[in-house]
Amino acid sequence: MCEACLPLGFVAVIAGWITTEVGRQPWVIYGLMRTKDAVTPSLAGSDVLVSLIIYMIVYLVVYPVTLYYMIGLVRAGPEIEEEPDRPIEGLQRPLPARAAAGAAWSRPGTPIIAEPRP
Amino acid sequence: MMPLDFVPLWTLILGFGVFMYVLMDGFDLGVGILFRRAPNDAARDIMMNSVAPIWDGNETWLVLGGVALLAAFPLAFAIILPAVYFPILIMLMALIFRGIAFELRFKASPQSKHRWDAAFHYGSLVATLAQGFLLGAFVQGFRVDGRFFAGGSFDWLTPFSVLTAISLVLGYALLGATWLIMKTEGVLQDWARAQARWLMGASSSASAS
Numbered sequence: 001m002c003e004a005c006l007p008l009g010f011v012a013v014i015a016g017w018i019t020t021e022v023g024r025q026p027w028v029i030y031g032l033m034r035t036k037d038a039v040t041p042s043l044a045g046s047d048v049l050v051s052l053i054i055y056m057i058v059y060l061v062v063y064p065v066t067l068y069y070m071i072g073l074v075r076a077g078p079e080i081e082e083e084p085d086r087p088i089e090g091l092q093r094p095l096p097a098r099a100a101a102g103a104a105w106s107r108p109g110t111p112i113i114a115e116p117r118p
Numbered sequence: 119m120m121p122l123d124f125v126p127l128w129t130l131i132l133g134f135g136v137f138m139y140v141l142m143d144g145f146d147l148g149v150g151i152l153f154r155r156a157p158n159d160a161a162r163d164i165m166m167n168s169v170a171p172i173w174d175g176n177e178t179w180l181v182l183g184g185v186a187l188l189a190a191f192p193l194a195f196a197i198i199l200p201a202v203y204f205p206i207l208i209m210l211m212a213l214i215f216r217g218i219a220f221e222l223r224f225k226a227s228p229q230s231k232h233r234w235d236a237a238f239h240y241g242s243l244v245a246t247l248a249q250g251f252l253l254g255a256f257v258q259g260f261r262v263d264g265r266f267f268a269g270g271s272f273d274w275l276t277p278f279s280v281l282t283a284i285s286l287v288l289g290y291a292l293l294g295a296t297w298l299i300m301k302t303e304g305v306l307q308d309w310a311r312a313q314a315r316w317l318m319g320a321s322s323s324a325s326a327s
Contacts, residue, residue, distance in 0.1 A: 040200045042271065043200055054211060058211050062218060
């Protein structure tokens with residue numbers, strides 16, 4: 001049931017957007033400025049078409065790719081960190097810095113091993 | 119009491135914003151421009167991570183520039199934006215690919231990592247070229263009729279703006295190389311030093327000509 005409700009938020013956002021954009025026509029600023037007065041004179045219809053197509057291509061690439069990685073993350077599930085043997089702060093290995101993380105980051109669930117101090 | 123004159127004040131704010139943008143986003147775009155020439159993959163990891171925590175903060179100066187221009191000088195905004203419609207559009211699209219490369223490169227499998235390398239490199243390169251065209255067009259001025267831009271959508275493409283675009287790529291690459299000299303060590307630092315040496319000459323001769 002909850003899973004089926006997942007898209008509702010997106011539907012609400014898009015519906016609200018369409019309402020503001022379509023509902024205020026023929027005004028660009030309601031009661032103050034007509035949409036026809038707000039048109040950029042130098043911009044040809046073909047320019048607008050080209051930019052719309054560029055937007056569509058970029059979105060059609062970016063969204064599926066991001067979705068692919070999101071699904072991958074969900075499939076992998078949360079990483080469960082092992083409890084350290086001795087939960088004393090000074091004995092734990094420091095978290096890997098992001099700078100060194102190229103490899104360490106993609107390795108799931110590196111166990112934190114408490115090494116005794118010399 | 120003398121009334122406060124907003125024009126010089128906002129000119130200073132805008133000038134400061136543009137200066138900060140070129141300086142700050144310049145070096146992280148420069149790191150992207152140098153990215154594919156890097157000696158090895160480990161060096162690329164370090165290069166990307168050296169700018170990962172700050173690049174989006176640097177880009178916020180661009181937002182300040184755009185919004186300040188709209189709010190303080192709406193007439194200039196209404197003329198400049200249509201005149202450089204395509205450079206700005208292409209810059210934004212390039213910045214999208216560069217931005218998601220930061221997020222997704224470290225999540226990609228080893229086989230597909232090179233795609234994000236390309237997204238980061240070409241995103242940075244194309245965004246910088248677009249900014250260079252914008253700069254060239256701005257310096258050359260726009261055809262204006264009354265309160266509107268009267269030229270065509272591709273007036274920004276001139277031999278002069280091609281030169282400013284190339285100069286800006288070299289200049290940002292130089293900033294990126296100096297950033298890497300400051301922030302890295304060993305092989306990568308030596309490599310960045312060698313890059314900075316030839317970029318110094320190339321960017322100064324490109325801007326001089």
